[in-house]
Amino acid sequence: MLKRPGRQESLADKIYRFRGTLLVVAIPLLLITFVLYVMPSSTSNESVGDYALVNRKMSPEKKSVGSYAVIFDAGSSGSRVHVFHFDHNLDLVHIGKDLELFVQKKPGLSAFAKNPKQAAESLVSLLEEAESVVPRELRSKTPVRVGATAGLRALEGDASDRILQAVRDLLKDRSSLKSESDAVTVLDGTQEGAYQWVTINYLLGNLGKDYSKTVGVVDLGGGSVQMAYAISETDAAMAPKVVDGGDPYLKEMFLRGRKYYLYVHSYLHYGLLAARAEILKISDDAENPCVISGYDGKYTPFCLPNAILMLSYILALFLTFHWSTRKKSFEFFLIFFFFLPYNSVK
Template sequence: MLRRRESVADKLYRYRGVATVVAVPVVLILLIVLVMPRSAPKMFGGGEVAETLAEEAEGKATRIKAPTGTETYAVVFDAGSTGSRVHIYKFVEDEGEMVLQGDTFDQLKPGLSAYPETPDDAAKSLEPLLKLALKTVPENLQKSTKLKLGATAGLRLLKEGQADAILASVKKYLAASPFQMDDKTGVTILDGTMEGGFAWLTLNYLLGKLGQQESETVAAIDLGGGSVQQAFAISQADAKAAPDGYIIQLAGGPQMYNVYVHSYLGFGLMAGRAAVLDWEDTRAANPCIPNDHAGTYEYGGKTYQLAGSSSGAAFDACSKVVKLVLKLDADCGAPVTECAFNGAWGGGPKRPSAIYVSSYFWDRAVEAGVITESDAITWQLKGADVIKAGDKACGTPLSEMGSAFPLVDSKQLPYLCLDLSFQHTLLTEGFHIPDATPITLVKRVQYKGQEVEAAWPLGAAINLLSDSHRG
């Protein structure tokens, strides 16, 4: 008997049970996909630095799930050795990425370390900066806005117990504000490695380098008052061969970076002054100080005597003292060509071609007349530019320096020769950057139509806003 041809409708009806079994999970999968949240904003950070700060998010922060246009703020206090600063960062969500839209900034002097015996006064000194944060962040967002204070080299150099007392007072003071501050990690002394890592992260974020190969990123050297940090990305092979304690991993977009970071505590500009003035062979006659000046220099709770040489200050003679202070011949446990100074490994034979230097490098370049445009935010220079300014500073009598260097505070004039000699020797001898190599001085970076300061607090803010850390 011949069967009639089965129609499509008949087949569907005959296999209706099988179709139901297959269709149900497919529909469920589609529903799950539709209701899943969009990917979290792309916040850069990770590795050891980010993991160290993971406690800031634990139990409190959630992954940011904001529609396009949503505003988010972060408040970061930078408590340095010479002053305190505040950054109030404003981010706006744009297609799944948190884009920095603004940085409201202010600073004041002296820093927290100026109150070693009066910790409550140290906390109270932050009042103008806290008021600015309260004025900047909309009232309805203050309770959800994260706040962090990171103290740097200045507090690290105080006597045992003094720094803890200051931090406790500061924590109590800031906790009374409406901002959200982690009880355990909201107020801390930043490890130099974290500070340097955040500075590198900030600079490359603003320059749009994150996500590119390590050879396309830039090196960051940040000169503070108490310490100097150097950071740059190196290859996976070089990272594996590196000595312990120098490499951290940071995630920048889709790229995971091995970043060489080292902080030289005691070799910031203000600490460097103290070391040069205290060098045993120069205490009676220091070639870094004008011959017509005598006085004292206060740093880290100690007093140093100033005594110029009878022949006057001289850039080359001062640089020789700085070389001794840097301990260029100290063994770093690697080939001599890979050593930096003070017994530290310098990051290996392959150094980045693009070098950005900031903080006191910028400030002294402005004051010494190296940077000649008042509205500049970056500036290209070579070692010869610093030598020229240094020769002028060292060869000018103190009585004439005020007119020769009108941008220098009168109290800082006796140290200008020393500062420029220190900076030049640090770069050329300490970090092995030839005089002919172009260096970019950076104060701020042009980022999406705005000028943003290239400092570590932005890197800290990015980590502060994210609870998703890749290690």
């Protein structure tokens, strides 16, 4: 039997006829190609760790340890140490149940103005706490910084310099952390206020936004008060000029793709402890009509003005109609007149 001659089959016809077979083969090839494309080019532990960290698919047991940083805050009322743990994206990682290790102790470095070595020794327990949470293999790569504030700024002569040098010697001789010579410094008022502004606005998620969306900061410390807030570029041009070597009023910072102009000022001696000390100095020679001239000691006042005040209060107390109100007033009366000690003056 003779076959009827037909037209030659085209490539398109062949693809159509074997479409099922081609589909079965193509799907695995496409999957393999996709996997090879998204995987890192290197199979080293570091590359795998970076890839897993970005894609958040690695189990906690295999996750890279990241990096650490140790910061000492040497304030006027006490010293504190902060230890932070970062992943490769510089996001904070928990240390135990908290986002940082925080330990503090009193007094501050300025309390040892006449004994720099003792000032440095006061940081030993904090240093040991910090090193205990940093893996041993990372300690030589973990930076440590010490920032002193108003307490040391207020010291006279070279007392602060001698304390700072003693702290540098301590870190060099007794610490396994990475310490540079410029890592122990006294922050000026502008730096202190600016760093506080950055911290608060970072926690509030304001960094990267317009300056008008940020918040101002007022910090009442032990030895000084810092005020910092962001202003426009126009207002920044009108900031007061610095005189007599004082701290600048303006601090420029570039954060998350945006430039900020910070108006910052630090009021030295206006801190909680410093202000209290100044008030006590002023009141040391004050006179009181209820105290005998020349008397020095503790004295519970009960002179005529106070007696009249107390009797008037008792009368008003018992004329009160509601017992609940009377009871609370009577409790206040007892606290006010009998349990508040009076420190007499000369």
